[in-house]
Amino acid sequence: MSVCQSCGFERKYLGKKCPACGEPYLTLVELIAEQEANDEKHSFKGRCKRILTAENSKDAFWLEVELIKAGLSKKSIFTIFLIISFVFALTLSVL
Numbered sequence: 001m002s003v004c005q006s007c008g009f010e011r012k013y014l015g016k017k018c019p020a021c022g023e024p025y026l027t028l029v030e031l032i033a034e035q036e037a038n039d040e041k042h043s044f045k046g047r048c049k050r051i052l053t054a055e056n057s058k059d060a061f062w063l064e065v066e067l068i069k070a071g072l073s074k075k076s077i078f079t080i081f082l083i084i085s086f087v088f089a090l091t092l093s094v095l
């Protein structure tokens with residue numbers, strides 16, 4: 001956390017304001033809260049919470065699916081596909 005949160009200017013001394021844009025620096029507590037909010041946004045727990053608290057949970061669910069898909073690369077989609085087909089093949093062979 002050594003850059004200004006508003007303009008990205010490198011934070012070289014422990015002042016209360018950014019020398020580049022004059023915005024006050026966030027305190028450590030604010031930074032941690034922001035970090036936690038950001039983590040939750042991308043965590044499984046955060047996603048579930050958003051789906052459950054949404055008015056239309058079905059729409060919210062598909063929105064999250066779209067967001068996850070947008071965040072994935074083609075390679076990771078392929079990996080997930082491989083895992084699913086492997087599990088599927090295993091299940092079939094047991095039945």
Ligand SMILES: [Zn+2]
Nearest residue numbers: 004007018021
């Ligand atoms: Zn700044």
